Amino acid sequence: MSWIRWWGVGLFxxxxxxxxxxxxxxxxxxxxxxxEDQATQAHGAKIExxxxxxxxxxxxxxxxxxxxxxxxxxxxxxxTAEKIGFGVDIAQMIAGNVHIEQMELVGLALNTxxxxxxxxxxxxxxxxxxxxxxxxxSVPSLGVPTVDDVIRKDELQTLxxxxxxxxxxxxxxxxxxxxxxxxxxxxxxxxxKKQLDDLLKKEKNPLAYLKKAQELKDLxxxxxxxxxxxxxxxxxxxxxxxxxxxxxxxxxxxPAQDAQRLLESYQLDGxxxxxxxxxxxxxxxxxxxxxxxxxxxxxxxxxxxxQAESQAAETVNEPPxxxxxxxxxxxxxxxxxxxxxxxxxxxLDISRKDDSDKNGFxxxxxxLSDSPRLxxxxxxxxxxxxxVDDWQxxxxxxxxxxxxxxxxxxxxxxxxxxxxSDVKISxxxxxxxxxxxxxxxxxxxxNVVDNVLDGEVKLNFDKVALTTNVEDGSQIEQLIAQVxxxxxxxxxxxxxxxxxxxxxxxxxxxxxxxxxKVAKDMISQKVMALKGDVEKNxxxxxxxxxxxxENELKTLGGFNTxxxxxxxxxxxxxxxxxx
Amino acid sequence: xxxLLAQVxxxxxxxxxxxxxxxxxxFGLLVAFLDMMNPLxxxxxxxxxxxxxxxxxxxxxWGGFELLAMAMVPVLxxxxxxxxxxxxxxDFWKSLHQIAGVPMMQLGYTVITGGIVFAIVALLPFIFxxxxxxKRYRTQLMPxxxxxxxxxxxxxxxxxxIYQNL
Numbered sequence: 117m118s119w120i121r122w123w124g125v126g127l128f129x130x131x132x133x134x135x136x137x138x139x140x141x142x143x144x145x146x147x148x149x150x151x152e153d154q155a156t157q158a159h160g161a162k163i164e165x166x167x168x169x170x171x172x173x174x175x176x177x178x179x180x181x182x183x184x185x186x187x188x189x190x191x192x193x194x195x196t197a198e199k200i201g202f203g204v205d206i207a208q209m210i211a212g213n214v215h216i217e218q219m220e221l222v223g224l225a226l227n228t229x230x231x232x233x234x235x236x237x238x239x240x241x242x243x244x245x246x247x248x249x250x251x252x253x254s255v256p257s258l259g260v261p262t263v264d265d266v267i268r269k270d271e272l273q274t275l276x277x278x279x280x281x282x283x284x285x286x287x288x289x290x291x292x293x294x295x296x297x298x299x300x301x302x303x304x305x306x307x308x309k310k311q312l313d314d315l316l317k318k319e320k321n322p323l324a325y326l327k328k329a330q331e332l333k334d335l336x337x338x339x340x341x342x343x344x345x346x347x348x349x350x351x352x353x354x355x356x357x358x359x360x361x362x363x364x365x366x367x368x369x370x371p372a373q374d375a376q377r378l379l380e381s382y383q384l385d386g387x388x389x390x391x392x393x394x395x396x397x398x399x400x401x402x403x404x405x406x407x408x409x410x411x412x413x414x415x416x417x418x419x420x421x422x423q424a425e426s427q428a429a430e431t432v433n434e435p436p437x438x439x440x441x442x443x444x445x446x447x448x449x450x451x452x453x454x455x456x457x458x459x460x461x462x463x464l465d466i467s468r469k470d471d472s473d474k475n476g477f478x479x480x481x482x483x484l485s486d487s488p489r490l491x492x493x494x495x496x497x498x499x500x501x502x503x504v505d506d507w508q509x510x511x512x513x514x515x516x517x518x519x520x521x522x523x524x525x526x527x528x529x530x531x532x533x534x535x536x537s538d539v540k541i542s543x544x545x546x547x548x549x550x551x552x553x554x555x556x557x558x559x560x561x562x563n564v565v566d567n568v569l570d571g572e573v574k575l576n577f578d579k580v581a582l583t584t585n586v587e588d589g590s591q592i593e594q595l596i597a598q599v600x601x602x603x604x605x606x607x608x609x610x611x612x613x614x615x616x617x618x619x620x621x622x623x624x625x626x627x628x629x630x631x632x633k634v635a636k637d638m639i640s641q642k643v644m645a646l647k648g649d650v651e652k653n654x655x656x657x658x659x660x661x662x663x664x665x666e667n668e669l670k671t672l673g674g675f676n677t678x679x680x681x682x683x684x685x686x687x688x689x690x691x692x693x694x695x
Numbered sequence: 696x697x698x699l700l701a702q703v704x705x706x707x708x709x710x711x712x713x714x715x716x717x718x719x720x721x722f723g724l725l726v727a728f729l730d731m732m733n734p735l736x737x738x739x740x741x742x743x744x745x746x747x748x749x750x751x752x753x754x755x756x757w758g759g760f761e762l763l764a765m766a767m768v769p770v771l772x773x774x775x776x777x778x779x780x781x782x783x784x785x786d787f788w789k790s791l792h793q794i795a796g797v798p799m800m801q802l803g804y805t806v807i808t809g810g811i812v813f814a815i816v817a818l819l820p821f822i823f824x825x826x827x828x829x830k831r832y833r834t835q836l837m838p839x840x841x842x843x844x845x846x847x848x849x850x851x852x853x854x855x856x857i858y859q860n861l
Contacts, residue, residue, distance in 0.1 A: 124744035207798035443730055445772040445806030448779040450788040 144168050147177070161185035162234035176203035185234025186227070193230055198223025198469045208456060211447050216461045223469035224477040226504065263649045266378045273377065274370035274654050278661045281363045285668040288356045292675050295349055300342045305685050311335055312692055336693045343686045346679055353675050360672060364665050371654035378650060379643045392596055393608065393625035396542050396549055401610060401623060405573075415516075416616075419525065420567075422488050422518040457487035466499065477501045479512075488518050506535040525564040527571075533557060536580075547586055547593060549600060554580035562612070569619045573610040580604060595638060599630050606630075711749050713826035719748035721814070721821040723756025727764045728771070728810025735800045735811070767813075768806055775809030 148168045155163040166181025178201040186194035202219040209215075300308070315332045319325040449456060461484040468476030479499035485491045494517035501510040509532025517524045536554035555578045562571035581604075584597040606627045612619040722743050729736040743753055764771070778784060779802075791797050801807050 119747050121745060121747045124746075128741055128744040207792070210799065210801050211803055443768070443806065444801065444804035445768070445775060445809070447803050448776065448805060449803060450779055450785060451792055451803075 139172065143170050143172070151179070156236060159184065159187065161187035161190060161236060164234075171203070174203055175206045175209060176201070183230070183234070185230065187235075190233040190235035191230050193228045193234070194226065196223070196225045196228050197221055202461075207451065208460075211449060211456070212458070213456050214459050215456070218463045218465065219461055221464060221466040224466050224479075224499075226477070263646065263653055266375075266646065266650050267653055269378055272374050272654055272657070274367065274374045274658050275661070277367055277370055278658065278665065281360070281367060282661075282665055282668065284363065285360055285665065285672060288360065289668070289672055289675075292349070292353055292356065292672070295352075296675060296679055299346055299349065299679060299682050300686070305682070305689070308335065308339060308686075308689050312689055316692065332693060336690065339686050339689050339693075343683070343690070346683045346686065349679055350676060350683070353672070353679075357669070357672055357676075360669055364662065364669065367658060367662070367665075371651045371658055374654050375647050375650040379647055392631045393627045394623040396547070396596075396600075397608065397625070398623060399543070400539070400541050401575075401608075402621075405610075405621075418486065419516055419518055419523070422486070422523075455490055457485045457490040459484075459486040460491060461485070464497075477504075477510075488516070506537075507531055508533040523564070523566060525562075527560075527562040527564075529558070529560045531556065531558040536577075541582070547589065547596075548584060550583050551577075552581045552583055554578070564616050567616045569612055569614060569616040571612040571619070573612075575608040575610070576605075577607070578605045580606070591638070592635060595634055596631055599627070599634055603627065603630070713829035714822070715747060716749045716752045716829060717821050717825035718746070719743070719750065719752035720756040720825060721818055722748060723753045723758075724760045724817060724821070725811070725814040726757050727760035728814055729807065730801075733799075733801050733807065734796065764810060767810075771809030771813060772805045773809070774812065775805030775807065778812060779803070779805060779808055 144167065147170055148165050151168070152163055152165055162183075162185045164181075164183045164185075165179055168180065169178040171177070178199060179197075180199050182195075182197040182200060183193050184195040186192045199222040200219065201222075202216045205213075205215040205217065312332075312335060315328050315335065319328055462482065464481030464484060466477055466479040466481070468478055477499050478501070479497065481497040482495070483491050483493040484495050484497070485493075488495055494515050496516075497512075497514045499510070499512040502508065504510060509530075511530045511532075512528070514527045515525065534556040536551050536556055539551045539554070540548070541551050542549040557576040557578070558573065560571065560573040562569065564570075582600040584600055586593045586597045589597065606625055608623060608625040608627075611622045611624075613622075614620045722739055726736055726739050729739070743750070779788065788802065791802070802811075
């Protein structure tokens with residue numbers, strides 16, 4: 117009896133053939149439907165595929181005609197790809213992981229128009245945080261005030277100084293008065309006189325004479341001491357008087373300084389710069405940045421999750437738990453000594469469809485993974501395009517190093533040239549600005565370390581033509597419009613710093629210098645005309661206070677007369693002592 | 696249930712080669728420890744179709760051992776884990792992985808590896824023990840059974856009619 121069952125061979129062949137045929141007919145449409153449905157739900161807008169080809173025995177898949185709708189702009193595809201082909205590592209797939217050694221992406225294009233809307237029914241709309249139209253632009257008020265407005269605006273330093281001088285004079289008077297009171301009074305001088313008269317009487321007794329001589333010497337010494345104090349006080353009074361006079365004289369210069377100070381506050385901001393560019397271009401730049409950050413926003417949750425995973429792993433220092441299924445048990449990865457990530461695209465090659473693919477990108481990505489901690493390698497993505505629509509020489513490079521707990525990411529994007537045409541820079545009704553033509557060059561660099569962003573974007577606008585419509589606008593608006601109309605080139609620097617979720621953005625431009633210069637000239641003329649009137653007003657107020665001060669000064673001068681008499685009396689006494 | 700019993704009796708009483716029956720039962724055991732996605736299972740099915748083994752015995756054994764496999768999951772898990780993580784076997788598993796088709800056999804899973812190893816270890820006892828038991832049944836037990844009053848009753852019963860129709 118033969119051990120081979122020939123009819124069994126036939127049966128197996130028929131069954132295998134039928135299975136293969138069913139797979140060939142239904143597998144590709146099934147895979148296509150599953151990818152479209154799952155990806156669309158996850159993305160929040162339609163993701164469509166022309167067709168797919170599965171390479172079952174090689175674990176390969178080719179996706180043709182991929183269109184990913186931009187959820188914020190349903191008539192635009194955020195990304196399209198002619199073909200995406202890859203093969204998965206079967207051994208890792210059995211372990212529940214998707215490891216792709218190399219993925220080929222052909223004909224990648226960004227922001228292409230759609231023929232039909234790619235919107236799907238959304239549960240809730242996302243706040244974009246963009247500024248409202250009317251909040252975007254308001255030119256600073258540069259109206260010139262009246263003299264009274266200026267005077268009332270702040271406390272006058274002149275009057276404040278008058279009070280200071282007055283208080284100082286009063287204090288000096290009090291101090292000197294105290295010192296004068298300590299000088300010999302009339303009783304004391306009379307006592308000196310009486311003592312002197314007694315001592316000058318003739319004495320025949322030699323011993324008594326010698327005693328008187330000694331007492332006379334002591335008296336002279338006491339009078340000398342008092343006289344010295346008197347002279348010192350006189351000098352002190354003269355000095356104080358001179359200083360007080362100087363202070364009063366100095367007051368006369370203050371009205372001019374006050375007028376200057378008060379009018380300075382009607383000039384431009386603290387740095388003397390009119391920051392109009394930020395107000396005019398801010399919303400449009402913010403819109404461009406939002407578009408630029410679209411893919412980063414998409415990527416950000418994964419990066420943060422990967423970083424959190426790295427931090428947790430470094431803290432706990434334990435391997436992830438083994439995957440377990442009910443019927444197959446635990447998975448032991450005996451091939452790899454280290455745990456493997458669930459998704460790992462080791463190399464991504466992006467190429468243009470062909471030479472006619474004008475909107476195509478070229479580039480390379482490496483080690484794109486859901487768990488960079490397990491690969492231990494930084495994720496990189498570099499893209500280049502010679503021409504995409506009216507954008508030329510686009511060069512993008514990025515490194516996301518979240519393998520360690522201290523995550524570092526770097527992004528750089530440069531655009532050789534972008535032609536601008538009829539771009540609405542400011543959509544404000546009161547100050548509309550349109551760039552009818554222009555050429556933009558851009559270079560940017562962003563570093564993110566532990567979610568702290570440090571980025572700079574340099575924009576260079578050349579061959580520009582800016583138009584505004586501010587016939588009914590204020591004088592300063594008219595002036596800004598004139599500057600914009602005469603501008604042919606300008607540059608702009610945007611700095612973004614701080615928390616990556618809500619960075620502080622600062623925009624500066626050399627246009628501001630031009631705005632500031634013309635605004636300054638205009639304001640200066642008006643302010644100078646006002647300065648004289650303000651100064652006169654303050655001077656008048658000062659004149660009312662000066663007589664009062666001069667009276668106080670006279671009181672101070674009167675002290676000299678008082679102590680002059682004491683001085684004279686003491687000197688007269690001394691003259692009587694002749695040795 | 697009666698059909699199942701009749702089927703067992705027919706397999707035992709037929710003049711089929713006992714080794715074909717034993718091999719069919721062993722294949723049933725091996726397949727019961729694999730899951731549908733494992734290419735090894737489909738390879739065994741191919742062998743069962745190609746090699747003249749008793750198909751009824753194979754199907755009966757598969758069904759029976761599926762129940763056994765479910766009960767043995769904790770034991771097979773421990774066995775597979777100790778084999779896959781044993782330091783002296785690491786190189787063996789790695790070299791096995793290099794053979795074409797082996798990576799698809801899901802050997803990294805403890806229950807599958809434990810089941811396959813259990814089935815391989817059970818092959819020799821099956822090949823020798825089951826044919827010996829069948830032969831002993833046919834030569835010694837079957838003539839005695841045929842003469843018993845119980846069989847006489849059974850022959851007149853519904854189960855015999857089913858047996859005859861198989």
